[in-house]
Amino acid sequence: MSWETVTLEESEGIATITVDRPDSLNALNRETLxxxxxxxxxxDDARAVVVTGAGKDAFVAGADIGYMQEISTNEAQEYAEVGHRIFDAIATHDAPVIAAVNGYAFGGGCELALACDLRVASENAVFGQTEIDLGIVPGWGGTQRLSRLVGDATARRMVFLGERLDAASAAEVGLVGEVVPQAELDDVVSDLAAEIAAKPKFAMTAAKEALNQVHEMPQSAGLAFERRLWSGLFGTHDQREGMAAFLEDREPEFE
Structure with missing residues (x-):
């Protein structure tokens, strides 16, 4: 499939999705969504997914403010549901999803990064839930996912005041896992995605499922969920191969 505002490239188990509207700072209009x-x-078949934005200025600068300005409450509800559906699909994707944040990540762009499993930022990246200055609040998951990464106090300042975090500050509060020079971002993310793609696929999916449950169920239920996932991997090719390779002191050959 091909689109005017999004590109998809796949190679060696890695899928790279690029929001391609650099003249509009990759803002998410309806067509792009x-x-x-x-x-x-x-x-669905990817072993790792990378999400990024085209150009050097923005990851995704936000949602389509021109569209939102005049919509009704019912239309806004539908718009929110579209965003949630997409970002939930990213958050629950079988494969880990990496956000390569190469510039501005404001509003819906920050929420897109939050929906990913890992975030790597270039030194010029800036994050913000800036909706308050538009007379609204984050509507695509920001009020829920942000505090789980950065803590309640930082999340409230970002949402209440529209405070922005540069890449270094984002790393300090746990919003991103790594900050690299802009010229190195693509290579660093490519290496990270390749490392993930080389891991056993079923075990990686199970690991993501278990980690996603941390905030969804009490610890006792989460521990029971982990036990079921763990035991269910025994008897698979990758479990047999991984353990045999360890005992034989060789590299495993996962499916």
């Missing part, structure tokens, strides 16, 4: 949803749906 639909393309993004379809692109995510095309990556």
């Amino acid at each position: 639909q393309a993004l949803e379809e692109a995510v749906g095309e990556t």
